[in-house]
Amino acid sequence: MSCPVVKTNLVDDEPRQTFEPLLRKIPAQFPLHASIPQEDKWQSYITLDLIVRVLSYTFFHPWVSWVVVLCLRAQYTAYGAPEMRIATAWATLMSALGIWGLINERLAWGRAREVELEDEVIVVTGGVEGLGGLLARTWGMRGCNVAVLDKKVGGEGEGREGEGEQEGVRYYKCDVGDWESVERAAKRIGEDMGRVTVLVNNAGMVEGRSILESSAGDVERTFRTNTLSHFNTIRAFLPHMLAEKRGTIVTVSSVLGHLGAANLSAYTASKAALLAMHSSLVAELSQNPDAEDIKTLLVTPGQMRTKMFAGLQTPSSFLAPVVEPVDVAKEIITLVERGESGEIALPLYSKWVQVMSVLPVGVQMLVRRWSGVDTAMAKAGLVRGKGSVGEKRG
Structure with a gap:
């Protein structure tokens, strides 16, 4: 409520009081149309x-x-x-x-294996943030025995403060691209938690460079993190599963492993190698009588909304929407807890992307031009020159 101001009229013989509110009226003009960002419009969903x-x-x-x-x-x-x-x-x-x-x-x-979460020991590589972080924290909150292997553990200004247990998850600083580092971490996990029965190979990094701009060190670093790490962790933890005669191995690759892309040669090549490695792993496990209840999951997501490809624009939010990490995590958790093998490909186009290889070459080139897969990195400003460091996930 405003307070009145008393004014005295000096012209008349008798003073006269007038009242004016202290609050001033400020004219306001509202826009005729609200400005709604394109990504927030209902059609985008x-x-x-x-x-x-x-x-x-x-x-x-x-x-x-x-x-x-x-x-x-x-x-x-x-x-x-x-x-x-x-x-x-x-x-x-x-x-x-x-x-x-x-x-x-x-x-x-084959048939599903029985899964009791309290009896499972789960290892997630690259589990400090992104998809790996979601998986680790979700299982940790559900009371599972979860171990995270990540170079960012104890890193200055990022990741976890140090090795130890937080939110029900134990964190171990480990370079999964280095065999000796993985071997030491595997020994410690065995002593702390027991034999590992679920392995999620999620660690990865990207070097946004052309082939001419990539040095031998760039390519080697990418393959060590994206590909060699899978060999290291499988060599370290598969013997645990064979001893337990149960387990699940999750291989996180990418739809770009099928497609390839300009300025992502090292990344796409390392992800394509995982497709062949996973097929070989499935074939070898099928020939081992102790591996009947060891299940495998191959994950080939499209563009995920993570720091790794932040700023990258999808050619069509209708046909090729950006995948939320929580959706991929939900699919992985569901199949792991059901004790099933399978393949997870999100969004829908990633399930059928291999069909492109049987199309006429001219049609394939038209699809690539329309999709913008070869120009997306440059348009997003994610192409790096020599000497810059790539974005890492583990």
Whole structure:
């Protein structure tokens, strides 16, 4: 409430009081249209992945298809009526595809193993931040035995303050690209927690340079972190799983391992090597009688919203949306805890990207030009010159 101000009129014989509020009226002009950033508009949340997901739980779901048949019968629709025949045929087709999908997964991956989280010892490489950090902290909060291997542990100004246990997770400073460092960490984890049964190979780094700008040291550093680290950790922890006769190995690669990209030659080559390494690992485990319950997961995500590719623009938020790390983490956690093998490819296009290799070469080049996969790094200003340091994830 404003307080009045008393003024005296000196012209008249008798003083006269007038009241004026202390608060001044300030004219305000509101914009006719609110300025909403493009990424915050509701249309940006509608993607091909979302549409396919909704359809898979409705129109293409066997149970929903049979519900339609039951609804028609509830209306006394004759069995010979065209709509009844179409609905029955569709429900039968969806059921057949669903059954074949289950059979196909069983033939490919075998039966699931039993998983008791309190009995599992989980190792996550590159688990200080990003996807690895989400996985480690989620399992840690759920009471699992989690160990993180990362060079950033104890790093000045970043990562964890030092080795030890935080948020239910034990952190070990380790260069996963160095065998002796991994061997020492494996020994300490065995003493602290016991035999490792789940290994998530997530550590990675990127060098945004062209082939001509890349030195031998750049390429070697990228392969040591992205590729050689997988060999080191598998050599260190797979004997634990064979002794326990159970386990899960998660290989985090990238959709760029299938595509390649300009100014990312070392990164894409190191990720492509992981695809071949994972296939070899699956083949070797299938020949070992003690590895029947050792499961494998191959993860090939598209562009994730992490520090590694911050600022990179996707060519189409509808067809190729940026993947949230939490969505990838959720898929990994689900399959690991179910004790299943499999492949995780998000978003949808990454599941079918290998189809490009059978297309005519001219069509492939048109798709690459439209997608901007070869110009994205330069447009985002992420191409580095000689002597600069790449972004690391572990």
